[in-house]
Amino acid sequence: MSEQKNFNIAVVGATGAVGSQIISLLEERNFPIEQLTLLSSARSAGSVIDFKGEQIVVQEATTSSFENIDIALFSAGGSVSKTFIPHAVKAGAICIDNTSAYRMDADTPLIVPEVNIDHIDQHRGIIANPNCSTIQMVAALKPLYDAYGIESIVVSTYQSVSGSGTSAIKETYRQVQDILENGETKADFFPVSSLPVKHQIAFNAVPQIDVFQENGYTFEEIKMIQETRKIFNDSSLKVTATCVRIPVIAGHSESVYVEFKNEYDLQEVRQLLENAPGIVVEDDPSSQLYPLATNAAGKLDVFVGRLRKDLDNPKALNMWVVSDNLLKGAAWNAVQIAEYIALQK
Known part of the structure; x- marks a missing residue:
């Protein structure tokens, strides 16, 4: 500086x-x-x-x-x-x-x-x-929003346990060790430490992050929806989210389906992302190159891959977005x- x-x-x-x-x-x-x-x-x-x-x-x-x-x-x-x-x-x-x-x-x-x-x-x-899962998604979508406009976003997240803090990390390690050694374990923390029902996180996927709201969405999902609209300053943007906790220690992964207002060229999308600040494109199916939480952990960037046109909608794109939730998130x-x-x- x-x-x-x-x-x-x-x-x-x-x-x-x-x-x-x-x-x-x-x-x-x-x-x-x-x-x-x-x-x-x-x-x-x-x-x-x-x-x-x-x-x-x-x-x-x-x-x-x-x-x-x-x-x-x-x-x-x-x-x-x-x-x-x-x-x-x-x-x-x-x-x-x-x-x-x-x-x-x-x-x-x-x-x-x-x-x-x-x-x-x-x-x-x-x-x-913003929320960690929101940050990486909007960073990846920003250059595309500017180029094509966005009509709607459907996102499913696969979020690491470190998003819930050090106690969550310890719980995950303990459960894995318990199951490997004894074949069973006790759940004390997930999905929400303050709620009475607890679920095993080791070798599992828990479709609840934070508490449920009256509309059936969790607070984490509502945060993603509301924050995305606020960051883009676009109250008309349609966003829906499903947030899932998985037994990964660091790095959130997201499957993002985005419908643009206009048709697009896939190669241009790739170039826009490659030129965007803080974005690293890892997208080569022929060599099985795509973003992984294990590679994103400890890095400051947002990694994007699995770029592919929707098979039925010429305005829609599928993408995979990964970032270290404790760093960029x-x-x-x-x-x-x-x-x-x-x-x-």
Whole structure:
């Protein structure tokens, strides 16, 4: 990054799966930091995290933690964001929120830098990070939306357990070990830790992510639908989603069926995607090349493949979209937003 001022940065949820990735990215990207404040719940306070060779003690987040903070990155759950973000904004911080707390708030821009960075200046102290599964899909669809217009989207997701945090990862490993050693296991976490019925995730596919709404869709599915419309600023866009949790540790995969407003050329689609920022095309059936979660894990890009015309509808395209849900789906998207803010100062 070019010469510029240094910033006082706070990371809320510093010991969590996404918070840890944010801290790593701030270091790797050499973000211009004057002082880094790491915040968490009382339970995790006192932990020590290494940042550029400095041992930083994690502090308990309080309403007074944000004095002199320029940018605060939140990834500690919606209730934490609702509690502390108003105080952070009042103290003068720009808040980048990784939860669903403010995503559909009319005064809060919902930003994927490759898609709608021009909306970021509408913020009133809060910028929302979309849901992980939404981010990778809209990043892949943006160049196609601009070229052809989109009538409708049908998406089925195959989401990794890390989207539910470190406890979910531990549950998955434990269940796999239990079954391999004993032939059976106990379910304690999935699909929703707060609900009474639990299902095995190991060697399984669970078609419920988050709680069901009255219309039969889960909250995760509703988030994808509403957020996609908001990001594209297109209330007429038809979107439907089915979200499934699978026993993959890192990386969300999505089958996306998109119907354009106009007919299209498949080779042009491939070229548009190849030229799009943050998109890597892996699409060669003859050599069995297509995006895999195991290859996307640890990478910042969104990977797209299995590009094929619908057999009956000349305006429709099928595609396979994969990305690391903790990186582009969360931490990297947030750090990209922070970098943009820093460059404007």
